[in-house]
Amino acid sequence: MNKIEYNLDQTDHAILRLMQENARISNADIARELGMAPSAILERIKKLEQREVILQYRTKINPAALDQTLLSFIFIRAADGIGCATTGQALAAIPEVQEVHDIAGDDGYLVKVRTADSAALVELMRNSFAKIPSIISTRTTIVLETVKEEQQLVIPE
Amino acid sequence: MNKIEYNLDQTDHAILRLMQENARISNADIARELGMAPSAILERIKKLEQREVILQYRTKINPAALDQTLLSFIFIRAADGIGCATTGQALAAIPEVQEVHDIAGDDGYLVKVRTADSAALVELMRNSFAKIPSIISTRTTIVLETVKEEQQLVIPE
DNA sequence: ACTGAAAGCTGGCCTCG
DNA sequence: CGAGGCCAGCTTTCAGT
Numbered sequence: 400m401n402k403i404e405y406n407l408d409q410t411d412h413a414i415l416r417l418m419q420e421n422a423r424i425s426n427a428d429i430a431r432e433l434g435m436a437p438s439a440i441l442e443r444i445k446k447l448e449q450r451e452v453i454l455q456y457r458t459k460i461n462p463a464a465l466d467q468t469l470l471s472f473i474f475i476r477a478a479d480g481i482g483c484a485t486t487g488q489a490l491a492a493i494p495e496v497q498e499v500h501d502i503a504g505d506d507g508y509l510v511k512v513r514t515a516d517s518a519a520l521v522e523l524m525r526n527s528f529a530k531i532p533s534i535i536s537t538r539t540t541i542v543l544e545t546v547k548e549e550q551q552l553v554i555p556e
Numbered sequence: 557m558n559k560i561e562y563n564l565d566q567t568d569h570a571i572l573r574l575m576q577e578n579a580r581i582s583n584a585d586i587a588r589e590l591g592m593a594p595s596a597i598l599e600r601i602k603k604l605e606q607r608e609v610i611l612q613y614r615t616k617i618n619p620a621a622l623d624q625t626l627l628s629f630i631f632i633r634a635a636d637g638i639g640c641a642t643t644g645q646a647l648a649a650i651p652e653v654q655e656v657h658d659i660a661g662d663d664g665y666l667v668k669v670r671t672a673d674s675a676a677l678v679e680l681m682r683n684s685f686a687k688i689p690s691i692i693s694t695r696t697t698i699v700l701e702t703v704k705e706e707q708q709l710v711i712p713e
Numbered sequence: 714a715c716t717g718a719a720a721g722c723t724g725g726c727c728t729c730g
Numbered sequence: 731c732g733a734g735g736c737c738a739g740c741t742t743t744c745a746g747t
Contacts, residue, residue, distance in 0.1 A: 422579040441742070456614075499702070594725095
């Protein structure tokens with residue numbers, strides 16, 4: 400497992416800054432902003448996608464519009480061996496599970512789940528979580544209000 | 557604070573499903589997929605944006621490409637009065653802080669932070685967190701590996 | 714690695730069913 | 731609410747530097 404060199408220059412950073420904010424910006428608009436030809440921008444974007452600097456383009460939908468207003472974080476203790484990540488993969492396969500993080504200490508996972516309400520959360524835990532045999536215990540934390548929720552990275556320059 | 561009715565139909569759901577997966581899909585492609593005219597799709601998308609069903613279009617960038625490989629969750633106990641959310645807002649203003657959730661119990665916040673390494677995390681806590689006087693205590697959990705990290709919602713039909 | 718030109722296609726608007 | 735037509739402007743390719 401080598402460390403990959405990405406070697407992004409200021410132009411790449413500027414493109415990423417614009418696209419991170421608005422994934423549907425046109426190449427022509429980026430080109431105007433940076434004083435370059437649209438074809439040059441297109442070429443760079445394609446390379447950024449190829450080198451997996453850009454991972455995907457996502458539309459953020461209002462959870463309330465789809466009746467998924469309850470957000471919860473669940474700590475999960477699991478009986479995985481070291482380096483064996485089957486529990487994590489089983490959790491990741493559940494669509495209501497948005498995030499699965501392997502965390503330090505307690506041989507555990509931190510999981511982020513979105514459901515309609517607490518009844519749906521209980522049902523999800525009974526139906527999906529209970530079927531993962533390696534889970535030892537869970538501790539659920541309910542979110543009352545989300546103040547900020549972004550995946551925006553800090554881009555230099 | 558009224559509950560808003562969104563009243564999305566199957567066509568809206570189909571559009572959201574396609575756009576959630578790929579924010580840069582063209583209206584023409586959506587139209588072909590659904591067997592409709594592009595102008596009809598355009599109209600629906602505009603209404604979805606207007607009604608804030610669609611919140612934003614985001615490009616997901618590889619954190620490793622920008623040297624931000626350390627992900628941490630921090631529990632923060634704060635001395636806010638009930639309903640008074642100044643601590644949350646101060647936390648949200650920090651760019652490295654990706655998420656701030658007001659959580660039930662312990663009058664606390666759960667915060668998600670991305671930094672280059674543990675040294676940068678320590679520095680961030682010394683420089684930024686320490687300047688928020690209402691913070692009583694913090695407990696930091698380091699992420700060893702992220703198995704899944706999406707904001708994709710489950711869309712019916 | 715960027716520019717500029719050329720071809721085809723798309724976005725956005727309008728009118729009509 | 732959606733189809734179809736229209737044109738400016740966009741995407742994409744390619745030769746040239």
